[in-house]
Amino acid sequence: MGESDLHSFLKKVGAAFLLNQGCFLVDTEVPLTRFGQRRIGELDNHHIIDVCGVGERLSRAPRALTLEEGLGGYTCEVAENVLRGVEVKISRSDFRGGLICSGCNYHYVLTPMRLVSPWEVPRGVGLIEFNRYKFSAENIEEGRIRLRGVKVVRKPTFRRVNHYQVDNATAHIVRKTSEQAMKDALQEILKAAPPLVYSAN
Secondary structure: OOOOHHHHHHHHHHHHHHHHOOOOEEEEEEEOOOOOOOOOOOOEOOOEEEEEEEEEEEEEOOHHHHHHOOOOOOOOEEEEEEEEEEEEOOOHHHHHOOEOOOOOOEEEEEEEOOOOOHHHOOOOOEEEEEOOOOOEEEEEEOOEEEEEOEEEEEOOOOOOOOHHHHHHHHHHHHHHHHHHHHHHHHHHHHHHOOOOOOOOO
């Protein structure tokens, strides 16, 4: 069975949402390793997330690190890469069929308005509702998209995942992007190549 137009569209909305959340790499259909991750609940039974983004999160540097770096124990912040994931669910049966909610640092479920109640979503997972009657999107500034009709009903909680989780997802997204860039570069070369003319001298 193929993907519905609504599901495909909401994945694009989810990607725009993650870009607004500060993700600098975003892709769809990203496999996540769940090695070492505890399942959150019975719905947590998938391995590929609909939309995945890699962004940064600021956190306080450990005191030992600041002392080691000669900062005299001053408090400073360090950035660490984090994964944000969006699972799109467009029907009750789709939602009951399960989702992945233990492979990213922040997880969201994106559904049409009032498809599921916040209490039905696994603990720690955010809920985003899409209102098709109020939806609009516009570019408001560099790297930001104003999404109307998209509302965070419940925020996710940060969940620590192993660094190899972030590394694997990042590598997958970059490889996929590089493959497309290679195809695009080849097309540009073939399109711009001058015709070969041989003389019989």
